[in-house]
Amino acid sequence: MAYEAKWAKLWREAKVFEADPIKGKPKFFVCVPYSYQNGPLHLGHAFTFTRGDSYARFRRMQGFNVLFPWSWHWTGEAVAGTSERLKRGDPAIVRLLRDIDKVPEELIPRFTDPAFICKYYTTENKKVVDAMGFSVDWRREFYTTNLHPYYSKFINWQYLKLREKGFVSKGEHPVVWCPNCQSATGDHDRLIGEGIVPEEYTLVFFKCDDFYLAAGTLRPETIFGATNVWLNPDAEYVLIEYDDKKVLVSKRAAEKLLEQKHAINIIKSINAKDLIGKKCKAPITGVELPILPANFVDPDVVSGVVYSVPAHAPYDYVALLELQRSANMNAELLRVLNPISIISVPGYGDFPAIEIVKRMGISSQNDERLDEATKEIYTKEFHEGVMKDNCGEYSGLPVRVARDAIKTRLISTGLGDVMYDLSAKVICRCGTECLVKIVKDQWFLTYSNPEWKEKVKLHIMRMGIFPEEARQWFLNVVDWLRDWACTRKTGLGTPLPWDSSWIVETLSDSTIYPALYTISKYMNNGTVKPEQLTSEVFDYVFLGVGDLITISKKTNIPEKVLKDMRDEFLYWYPVDCRISAKELVPNHLTFYIFQHVALFDENLWPRCVSVNGMITIEGEKMSKSKGNMIPIKTALAKYGADATRCTLLLAAEDMDDPDWRDKNAQEVRRMLDLLLKIVDEVSSSELETNENRLDRWLISRMFKRVKSVTDAMESLKTRTACHEALYGMYNDWKWYARRRKKLSRSALRFLDTWIRLLAPFAPFTAEEAWSKLGREGFASLAKWPDYRVEEVDELAEAAEDLLAKLLRDIREIVEVVGGKPSKVHVYVSSKWKLDVLSIILNFDLKEIMRNPSAAIKESLKNFPEKKKEMPTFVKKLIEHVSTFPSETPKKVLLELASQEKGIYEEAKSFLESEIGCPFYIWIEDEQGIYDPSGKSKQALPLRPGIFVEMNR
RNA sequence: GCCGGGGUACCCGAGCCUGGUCAAGGGGGUGGGCUUAAGACCCACUGGCGUAGGCCAUCCUGGGUUCGAAUCCCAGCCCCGGCACCA
Missing domain, CATH: 3.90.740.10 (Valyl/Leucyl/Isoleucyl-tRNA synthetase, editing domain)
Incomplete structure (x- = not known):
């Protein structure tokens, strides 16, 4: 999409997503786990990332100072494994790199260097992250391992602290071992025996x-x-x-x-x-x-x-x-x-x-x-x-x-x-049969520590977890967790500070790094050099321990800079929400909580976690080996960022697995284009300044949508939120445009809100529509609409429901009878029926549904002459009233019933054009009424009698 | 095995907590409108029956509670995910 590139550029130039502490402005820190750089980002990543970004954008529009940072995971053995296989000349790995990951042929030889692999993918993937419209503050970007010295300094500090606090121990444990490779054989390193x-x-x-x-x-x-x-x-x-x-x-x-x-x-x-x-x-x-x-x-x-x-x-x-x-x-x-x-x-x-x-x-x-x-x-x-x-x-x-x-x-x-x-038999990739080895001198994080567990569990019970079902899962994981072997002999990473023969294991070095985001810009812009980052500095910044002046002298970091880093950390921390796929619940996300609990003050522990399902493609599990892996880049080229984002968001909620379907993406693309067309049409058409009930209807519906999108986002229900913002609003618009032949100024108001509601999910389209509408500034920075209960007009809404129901009934009659209607007669019920309605509404509806006798008695008191028909009529009316939404106030029903004839009269030309013949509106017992079939007797309040004359 | 999540129409999916507004919404299909045409868009229909807005069936299966169950309870069947040194 051409306009997407345009807005990405404008955002970058205006630095709209760079976030610095602002005194007095409430902050909101949203993050997603960094991704391992052994391949192109795919739709699975995109789902979680889009949820994170949409949530960040939502909070930003709500007026929070939002930090949404990004970084890259390089730690681990898999990349090294790829290099090894390449060095050995494994043809499968060359095929994978060239055909699936689309690595340019001439670069493949350089993949024998693990660091090159990470660098290559990081460069590629960063472009994709920008193209997806993720609202990242790039000044805080980093990657892991000792290839990025300040990250290693951070890990050093973390492990020294953990050890000091007694959360690291030395021990032994059994692993599946390949005697040939002389290393542990993980699931993905096995030819046979996965899961053993x-x-x-x-x-x-x-x-x-x-x-x-x-x-x-x-x-x-x-x-x-x-x-x-x-x-x-x-x-x-x-x-x-x-x-x-x-x-x-x-x-x-x-x-x-x-x-x-x-x-x-x-x-x-x-x-x-x-x-x-x-x-x-x-x-x-x-x-x-x-x-x-x-x-x-x-x-x-x-x-x-x-x-x-x-x-x-x-x-x-x-x-x-x-x-x-x-x-x-x-x-x-x-x-x-x-x-x-x-x-x-x-x-x-x-x-x-x-x-x-x-x-x-x-x-x-x-x-x-x-x-x-x-x-x-x-x-x-x-x-x-x-x-x-x-x-x-x-x-x-x-x-x-x-x-x-x-x-x-x-x-x-x-x-x-x-x-x-x-x-069962396990065979290593190298072809050797594995056995069990007890690894000695292994370092462990002592997650089995009962006090540590208890603290973590207490926090899990208190913190925000979405969806709620995930909470129990977390608690079970904590119970089940044993000590975690946190070091490795091979792969990329940071050497263990006190024993450099070990490298800190990948999940173990990825626990509290959100804290690093709060200060990484000072390192990235050169204000602070990695070698200045002693443990005292981290102690001061993260724990508030130590003397500012002394540390400044020792490290040559100016006092002000140290103080700023401390303040900035305290401003952003804790993390307000971390969004992730559910596969990380039994490991990363739980470790993340453990480590925060071990190292930081209680008020800096994570506030909320939201987990989501894992992507499938056209109903199939996505995997490289199946060949159905879709890189984000591919989806972007086909549908653009916004359609990709919305298709993903609309695919699932809570812990359900989203299913990517190309058909859906095409449909969403059409919908977004249609929105832009609607904006064009409205901004170029003449709008009436007078407003009528239909305008009140539109605005009333609009505010209800505002409420439901907001509520959904507050509880991380991104599917509902996106659906309401896109299709909910669209459905209301369709009815409005169909009913009101000449649009009024409320159409503008509606579009203005529609764009705002859509901005977290389809930010580029929102910007484009925003500017088409002649609005100033960025939609991304526009104010999130507030729900205004005083703009809700239940009467106007009920009136439109009445018309829609009338149309449905007439159509059904026409359908059953067959032929084409030539005239439609609508009979509004007589006055006494209205009075009975008012009597009925004085009773508790549930009560009289069970036993209507009290309502019948009361009605007879007022209309003794209707003795014969009253019991049946009251029962019928009760049944009819019960079909209205129970939250519709009784006052509204009565008011609506008293205006019934006027409502039909006002909509007469609309009804006529819908059905394609003239309408006649009567009152049941008026003089000179045309009622050859006696249909007027069937009239109930809010349910007129209908007589359709048919052409043969 | 243990732990977690599920089973809703042709497909995808909401509803379930808090029983009656109810079987949302989207896709696909069918018919119609608009259009020179195509596309886009708009409207209707899309379980069955029905010569008047109705009736009947339906939410994995079988029981139960209730005036009333997709929703609550019990039993069973089936599917998916995680399970440790791996990102």
């Missing part, structure tokens, strides 16, 4: 000779039901030195355990067949169990050793059956191998595993349905199972309680341990 996370198993040690068999299980409580230990006779086993014990596990398990913190030495290989038939001793119970062969035991899963609980584990039971069928089992062993029932669970007898195996007709260890059976029993017993009397001190405990207690006891007595493994 390290699972915690319990190793249970069974003593055998001078070593232990380490059986892995998810269900340590079943140790009471163990009947034997299974080994796979064909698998490779090894004896290892495991801490201070000798332990037998599969060869593969030994490799896995090597990554899991233990001192491990392989002593020798063991042939499982040599152990079959031997005995071992179970921990806790001390029972002697035989070691038996089972081919379902997978040496690649956990330890490759399994103990058997045939009563409660379908696999074990089926393996047992098969063993018993095979000939060479001796009778003594079989005797021992009776299933032992240890858990009672509703819906099952003593042996759930046996029941389910029989029910499903499973007879082989290789039957795939065993997984299903296992899962069912596992779930059922975990949630509803209770330990039976034969479980020692654990008898009577729910399974879920007993499980943890037994695990703890096994570990503390040295007869068990924790082992991590993956529930």
Whole structure:
């Protein structure tokens, strides 16, 4: 759109969105999360950003001094990954860059430098942000990582503070690990196994000779039901030195355990067949169990050793059956191998595993349905199972309680341990199979800290959260959050201030940066140099700690500048509203609250968060791999910024996912063009100066729209707001223009307000219309219209409703009868019916709807001569009255009814042109009335009788 | 599995909290108007039946509460999203 570029330029030249503190003027700080610069901005970004910008514009027009800043996220490993893949010559990445992201061919070789990638996209994307009309104060722009030194200084300060306050700790944790790449393998780095996370198993040690068999299980409580230990006779086993014990596990398990913190030495290989038939001793119970062969035991899963609980584990039971069928089992062993029932669970007898195996007709260890059976029993017993009397001190405990207690006891007595493994195969992009590694010396943000959690939860309960449903989600996330590993070894970012072998992780460096916006312009314009930004400076600016004069001397920052930065921070902070997609609720947005709570005074904690859904394209999830990713740039070229913005806003509200449809965008484009046309038409036509009821109607409707748009925006209902501003106003306009052949000056007033209401959503079109209308200044800076209740005219509105209803009724009659109408007779009800209406309106409507007898009695008192027809008439009238909106005042209904004939008379020519034949307006009982079909008797107040003469 | 959000007409979607104004609004389709024509725009219709403005059906399914249920309660079915070292 040509006019969009024009207005973008004018805004820039007039610096309309640059915001500085103004004493006494209320401020409003709106922000959206910065986006990661590994690709072009797409419609998903655009949705959140447009909501943010529209809200910022709305507040600005309301008279707030609004700060809406922008910056770019460079921290992370993904960009580095792209570079690596490019260096390796991965053809897929070249295709992606060239075909999907439209990177110019000649620049692609330079993408081997991660910093170049970020710079490239930042430059591209900044153009897009401007073209979308986002009302950004660019003087405050920054990007992350140590490539932008003052950002790193800010991160340094933040982490030193967090550590000082005890919110950072050192520890270890399990990750999915690629032994080839020597790094953690996140979901997006995997060829196979998306969503697979390290699972915690319990190793249970069974003593055998001078070593232990380490059986892995998810269900340590079943140790009471163990009947034997299974080994796979064909698998490779090894004896290892495991801490201070000798332990037998599969060869593969030994490799896995090597990554899991233990001192491990392989002593020798063991042939499982040599152990079959031997005995071992179970921990806790001390029972002697035989070691038996089972081919379902997978040496690649956990330890490759399994103990058997045939009563409660379908696999074990089926393996047992098969063993018993095979000939060479001796009778003594079989005797021992009776299933032992240890858990009672509703819906099952003593042996759930046996029941389910029989029910499903499973007879082989290789039957795939065993997984299903296992899962069912596992779930059922975990949630509803209770330990039976034969479980020692654990008898009577729910399974879920007993499980943890037994695990703890096994570990503390040295007869068990924790082992991590993956529930399914994970293959790294490099093709190597991953395993679980316990990363040592990892730094954590201690989100598990109960006091910290509590403070965060209290704040979440108090702050503004839109939509309201998201509040509970936030609270649940806080409960669920564990310590967060906040450092990485690779990728772009800021080195951890006290240990530069680590880089602050991407989500962890993106928490309180809105604070930086309040002062970044001082760095951007060179007033303050990065190296001057010592911790004392940040302490002073953000926390008000330290002595101004001393710090100024130390850092060479003039006192006034320091003071200004402090004042400016205090002016803008806290953030009044942060707008984001809902996917950030379980991480970024919650971290954002945590970190503010940890570092700042309570009055500087975030005031409000609004979350929205995630985009789909023509009903499909948007993704690069699907090839349906739409860059903002593409939408801009097709529909322009305003149509793109409105199409997105109109697509969804609250946490619903917006669906982008090209058809909708085309339609919105037409609507915006139509608006400009209407403005042209009105400004070039002669307007009547006298005003009538229709003008009052228009203005009344207009103010109701003002109210609904304002209310919707106040609660971040951007879809409703945009819809009302665009289509709500348009519908009113259509009726007005149709009814009033000659427009009056109220048309101007209406357009003036329409443009203002639209300005947050379609700012370019609003500016264009504003200037076409001859208004001075920018629509973006125009005053937001106030709702004026005194301009609401319920009577005028009800009168138009009456006419619309009359037209509908006549059309329906014509439709049913068929043919073309030649004359329409309208009969307004007689005086006494009006009086009955007035009587009825004295009653509580709900009351007489239930039981009309009181109203009937009262009416009869006044009109005893109508004894016969009164009961039916009153009931009919009550029913009719109830179809009017309940908020219509009774006074208005009565007044309207008394003016009914006049309303039809006044609109006669309109009615005639709508239906296409002459109208005759009568009163039901007047002299000389033309009423061949007796339709006048049907007249009710506010519902005239109608007689349509038809042409054959 | 856990947590969160949903299921409304041909499609998209409001209404649900606070029961009766009710099945909004937009798209698509059909018919008509305007126009030299096309487009744009305007109007009507778009579940069924109906020779008078009406009647009946309908808001995932099945029960219940109520004079009255898309809305409140109970049970069930189905869909989508998040689930940790990843932006």
